[in-house]
Amino acid sequence: MDLTTFHSLMGGPLRSALTVLVSALLVTVVAIGVHRVGLSLLTRLANGRPFTTTVTRVAFRSSQLCVIIFGLRMVLAGAPDDTPGLVAMSHLANVALIVGLTWLAMQCIQSLSITISEINPVDAVDNIRARRLITQARVLTRSAHAVVVMLGISFVLLTLPGARQIGASLLASAGVAGLVAGIAARPVLGNFIAGLQIAFSQPIRIDDVLIVNGEWGKVEEIKGTYVVVRVWDERRLIVPLQWFIENPFENWTHSSSMLHGTVFLWLDFSIPLEPLRAELKRICEAAPQWDGRACTVVAFDANERAMRVRFLVSAENSDEVFALRYLVREQMLAFITANYPHGLPRVRATHDPISVQAMQAENDSAPSMLHKA
Template sequence: MEWGRAQAYVVPLGVALVVGGFGAWLILALYRRLAGKDRRRARIGRMLGPPLALAFPLLLLVPALQATPLHDRWLEQAQRVAHIGLTGCFIWLLVRAVAAGEKAILRNHPIEVADNLEARRIQTQTRVLSRVLMGGIIILGASLVLLQFEMVAKIGSALLASAGLIGLVAGIAAKPVFGNLIAGMQIAVTQPIRLDDVVIVEGEWGRIEEIGSSYVVVRIWDERRMVVPLTWFIENPFQNWTRRSADLLGTAFLWLDYRAPIPAIRAELERICKDAPLWDGRVCVTQVTETTEHTLQVRLLVSARNSGDAFDLRCLIRERMLDFLAREHPQALPRLRAQMEDAADTPRRRMAVMADPDIRSPGAEDGEPAVG
């Protein structure tokens, strides 16, 4: 009698576990065999492997539980656990599918090329939208799991009954979360920033290294990382040096003496640019942009393919131009001038100024000028 009762439980559950375990072992063996292969079928198999290995035994466990003489209450609880496990496997599979699709798109649009504007646009949209989609799938799956519990379902009904007040409180509490979510959607669609864009944020020069679901990582030029909320790029102005293209103009300023030979400087700048691989061949201009009582300001305007090349080209031009001036035209470098007077001539000059009324400003003084 006892064995007969136990047999009613052991046989269906044992068969389900043995067959399910063997099937999971086969799936995992195939998964390990596909590791390292880069064909499309192999990638799909690796994406399906772990979730299916866990879901297959649970799928066989549901009919096996129904074949046992369990009471309705215990059967319902056991089946609920199996259904929660299957729901989790399905959500896991969807998340892995989104991640696999993201990797496939990123693989087909690499940014390690010279003209990567279109690739950076696609990669930015793909990364942001995939993270938003993953977050939505996880939230939906957690909601489906929680709603299978009667207590949570009752709480949900009560929340719907008082949706006005609860919605207001929840909206205020979740403002940062939903604000970043909406900002991520805006960035994905309008793309004020993209991966590998050169930006100026809070006075720091850097590149967009990562765009997450709630923040952006900016790699500063000295290898520091600045973490900025997504909403910051929607609510604050910033500079994007690669919005349409990476081409950039760079300037190098020189303060020179009035005797500086501008034509020779212009010819030397053209020679430096032609010999420099950093120059892209578009702009090479020498202009006098300012004059002061002591010096004149010369602007050397050049162009480069990107901001990094522009910075290096500006440094190169300053160095070689100063070397050229010091070697060929030392009189062009700024210097301080002073005029010395003979001490014996000073009293005679002062008396001459006082004796000549024409050199005084009219109405400058009411009386005679002081002598001494």
């Protein structure tokens, strides 16, 4: 390579590439500085507002990436036409900007959900409103994430040179492919629609107490396609969202977290109920779980052997009503055993004199019959 050729290269594409590279480095540094200053000003102007504080924390990386890519895109837009690989780098910057904006939108949506959860804690005594809002926020957040991702992928595909040809091919086979995709994606679409129904109609909410297929548990998480129910023994039930739309189930905390608890005991007919009522009142007044609403004893049922006595108590939530039921059952059994030992169910037998005499006569005649034989 002679000196003239070297100077021509230095004055042409190579010089343009070096200029773009140096400009990109400078713009990256400036973009990082501008991003930090902008977030600091935004935090001060927000004056402690929950959403702004959360979004500046959650969307820090995604917003920084968008600012940097936007600066690089401006550098490439002003680069000389003879810069090597300018078209490919411009296309890559466009795709990266779309991905960054998609990530930023998802982080902003997630920040909104986190803000709602922080403003409405579920550990309050009356948390019906908080659980309703958190359930709606989480389900709608996942649905919004899916929509944003689909839009981002669509915009990326539009930047590809062959996107129109791919779209035309897909439209040509839409008849068969649509039928196959509809059949294959029916469970997914069904759960997606069920998630929207649950978000608005709310048959279940976060931290609701449910009876699902005979299992007692709490709603721990509502995902995009299924619900996680935490059973009392720390097991997890994974239930599809659509199941809650199509099947009946028990929700103990749908309208209120306060519950009634019942304890049933089979007792003998001879036991008086008034001492049991006094003892139940004493137990409830001494129990920290009792909320003072219900404390009754009634003969709920009876059969030919015993009566079924119901002890009704109440508490503020499901955990406390379970603990109160265990306490009432244990102390009532101890009270009955100590003071009325005959009060537990017994099996009675009757003595019929005529039947006994007939059996004795039959036994007396048996040896004589054998002697004659």
